[in-house]
Amino acid sequence: MKYSWIFLFILSLFATPVMARLTIEITSGVDNPTPIAVVPFAGSLGLSEDIQDIVSADLLRSGFFRPIPKTDMLSMPKAEAEVFYRDWRMLGASYLVVGQMTNMGGRYQLQFELYDVISQRKIFQKQVAGTDSQLRDIAHAVSDAVYEAITGIRGAFSTKILYVEDLKQAGAGRYRLVYADADGARDRVLFSSSEPLLSPAWSNDMSKVAYVSFETSRPAIFIQELATGKRTQMTNFQGLNGAPAWSPDDQSLALVLSKDGNPEIYTLEIATKKLRRVTDHFAIDTEPNWTADGRSLIFTSNRGGSPQIYQVSLATGRVERLTFEGDYNARPRLSPDGKTIIMVHRRDGIFHITSQDVKTGNMRILTETWLDESPSIAPNGAMLLYATQHQNKGVLAAVSMDAGVKFRLPSKQGDVREPAWSPFSK
């Protein structure tokens, strides 16, 4: 095989005129992270947050960058005139971020610049401003801008996450619904209860969250406004009320109810509380997810004998099976571009998080997991969060969609489960 390739190549060289240009094909690369130097920003000493540290941590977690330790830096430039490319090249940096923070009467303004060390040019200069309590937002804005300029993908460092924490001590505040930055920082409790909380889901405009609460002694779906904390109970049916999912226009919820005997999928119009049954099968139908066009739902069903993922058209009710590999595929989530389904796949008794290309059906294992729980995809489609176990404790972990990067979020007091990554703020 290889021999014939070489032979062909020689032939083609002879066949072309002498001065025809040689083309060398590069078919593989490294998945080494790109070295980047984030210089501590001038004028940011003594602030309540270490901006350089937050930016470096963001870039490191993306898996695409390897930040250079500040103790290795030969100089700390704050503007273009002070940048000597040779120094940074010696450190092996491909990119360089410098900046300057100005305090204008309690309001901070950061001017920051990104340099391409190898080509010796400035890529951009940008500004971001905020108050003392927004210093982390300033840092994440820097990370987003740098990430997008170099990778071509919108950064998701400024987005938020929701999760449920179980303090494992009976009492009024045992279960907590927590809202935090995507890096786990600045967490705050949205709601707490002595009874379990499940399945938090963001509205697409990020103003509300829907979840399941057992506070009324049976599962019920609630909607809570993030700004005011105002809660509205949406369902109170006999049996299971679960797995709420917002329609793309935020007008309806898809959900699972077992009021008619066994779990079926319904849609609920939020304003009118008008209920519509979508599936009708003696098997269990659960975990609905909207497609981006709002015309279909994907869901899990054991109608074929084992849990598999199906798609149902809301207009016609036509059902199509999407997964065929293995005897257990559940907890589906569609990627924001609609091209990939992420799910929990069981193989030889072990749960894996896998991705499946919607068009080709090709499945790929991203990571092993200890819990059969829904993964949640970042709005830029580059990472996903999932609940797993570490040292007998429920923790959140993340894995990149190409499986190259894995990390755990800082451990919390209790068991952490049911993560939900927010959409991009509009």
Add this chain to the structure above:
Amino acid sequence: MEAEKKQQEQQRKQREQQAFEAALAQEQASLEEQSYAVTAQSYMSAIAQRVSSKWSRPASARNGMQCLLLIKLVPTGRVVSVDVLKGSGNSAFDLSAVQAVKSVEQFDEIKDMPREVFERHYREFEFLFNPQDLRQ
């Protein structure tokens, strides 16, 4: 009459000799070109490997993206210019390809290359970045 015939015969022999020498020179040249081409080819994998080891792809890179670069070198192997001849449509992908070549900076194997081979094949050549090891 006899003399004229003799002269013609001589001229014919001369033409034949010239044609033969020309053919010989051509063959010689083509043999040389072949050997330059084979020599040029023997450097390809080392050069490709050097670039591969420096090519760190952005997260947005996918199989099927292609970027064609024009590289100009000086005989020491130093890269003097890198231009995108045909982009992939993904600017981060193209940038990563340019960065890969620029970070090699110096192709050491070029230094020991016969000058003729360098002039013919490596003063200006192309890199086609055509990943096969990424996801679709």
